[in-house]
Amino acid sequence: MKPTPKKKVEIRPDRSTKAFQDFLLGAKLYWGSKLYQALYDEYREKVSLRKGIEPESFKEAEQMMKGTTYSFFAWLERHIQRLKYSDPIYGLVAAANRQREELLQALDEIQPNEHLRLNPSIKFPRYYEAVDFHQHPGGVSGDELAGFVYEYARKTTVPHFIHEDDLHFRMARAVPKGDYKRILDFGCGVGKSTYPFKDLYPEAEVHGCDISAPCLKVAHLRAKESGREIFYSQQNMEATDYPDEYFDLVHTTFIQHEFPLHALEKITREAYRILKPGGLYVNLDFHSAPGGMFGKFCYFGHSKRNNEVFMRVFHDFDYIGLLRKVGFSEAQMLPFDDGTGYVSQDEVPKNWRFPWQLFVSKK
Numbered sequence: 001m002k003p004t005p006k007k008k009v010e011i012r013p014d015r016s017t018k019a020f021q022d023f024l025l026g027a028k029l030y031w032g033s034k035l036y037q038a039l040y041d042e043y044r045e046k047v048s049l050r051k052g053i054e055p056e057s058f059k060e061a062e063q064m065m066k067g068t069t070y071s072f073f074a075w076l077e078r079h080i081q082r083l084k085y086s087d088p089i090y091g092l093v094a095a096a097n098r099q100r101e102e103l104l105q106a107l108d109e110i111q112p113n114e115h116l117r118l119n120p121s122i123k124f125p126r127y128y129e130a131v132d133f134h135q136h137p138g139g140v141s142g143d144e145l146a147g148f149v150y151e152y153a154r155k156t157t158v159p160h161f162i163h164e165d166d167l168h169f170r171m172a173r174a175v176p177k178g179d180y181k182r183i184l185d186f187g188c189g190v191g192k193s194t195y196p197f198k199d200l201y202p203e204a205e206v207h208g209c210d211i212s213a214p215c216l217k218v219a220h221l222r223a224k225e226s227g228r229e230i231f232y233s234q235q236n237m238e239a240t241d242y243p244d245e246y247f248d249l250v251h252t253t254f255i256q257h258e259f260p261l262h263a264l265e266k267i268t269r270e271a272y273r274i275l276k277p278g279g280l281y282v283n284l285d286f287h288s289a290p291g292g293m294f295g296k297f298c299y300f301g302h303s304k305r306n307n308e309v310f311m312r313v314f315h316d317f318d319y320i321g322l323l324r325k326v327g328f329s330e331a332q333m334l335p336f337d338d339g340t341g342y343v344s345q346d347e348v349p350k351n352w353r354f355p356w357q358l359f360v361s362k363k
């Protein structure tokens, strides 16, 4: 595919908005390093006052940390993210609205074609609509510009100190090498997790599937701009129209923790159905936080403060058990280096970090 030689259509924050968003990023780095470290010191102090007895649950840990840096830590975490999207002047939603006409016009020019299948009558599951995940107002489907907003917002999401796209290349490189003819990114969002696979396997037919049309349109736009041939399709991952045994590799990034268990099981079964025998199902997600109760305390707190309602459920869920139950002959959970180094299960991360794990399963 030839790249389209056009000015990139994207959110271009004005100077004040850019300064505000940069300030938030700086605040987040401070929160995830200095403040996090201070929190850890106070946590250890509190535990030593209890003669070394660790709290047994997240709730008990929260109780123990009352009156410490924790209040500020938690407040700052919640509100950095809230302001990022929702500050009435400098938030990303406001920035997108200032360019509404231009962005909508670019979207209007995109007609469904063989590289972009859309389904205007798709039904959103309740779990998808009921909560503003990541505190994104209306979620990533709630507004026609949501894809642009999500694309920009990811710059300041994860991981700390690392370029936003690096993580997805790391993921693609961490997948065992194979002669993949067809690859699917399940829950591809704006395509950031899809295109590294096209770069790594240029001969492969690469697909991305997501339920959000606003995200898929941005993904398609970026694929066209960069000359990558990728086939995007708007579908619910719980039941797709891909034929049985169609793909050699199905992968996901940041997906499992977003589903209630009944939906997670359906998606896992669907991945199994559309994979060829011997094909790989690879998931990058968060599970089994390292660093004992302190690690869990930070991660569970994040879930609460960022509206990630199923995160805690997935963290404690026997996902390997589900993969085996569905039929995968091999399934393992492997550590993942997000760019800040590997962290063993016992280690308390030096800076705030998601509990990355790579799940690799074979049909």
Ligand SMILES: C[S@@+](CC[C@H](N)C(=O)[O-])C[C@H]1O[C@@H](n2cnc3c(N)ncnc32)[C@H](O)[C@@H]1O
Pocket: 125, 128, 140, 186, 187, 188, 189, 190, 191, 192, 193, 209, 210, 211, 212, 215, 235, 236, 237, 238, 252, 253, 254, 255, 258
């Ligand atoms: C956290 S984002 C991850 C996007 C992408 N994988 C990435 O790494 O940037 C989760 C994505 O899953 C999509 N999603 C959630 N539920 C879905 C469903 N039932 N079917 C298809 N996509 C779904 C959302 O629309 C969103 O784009």
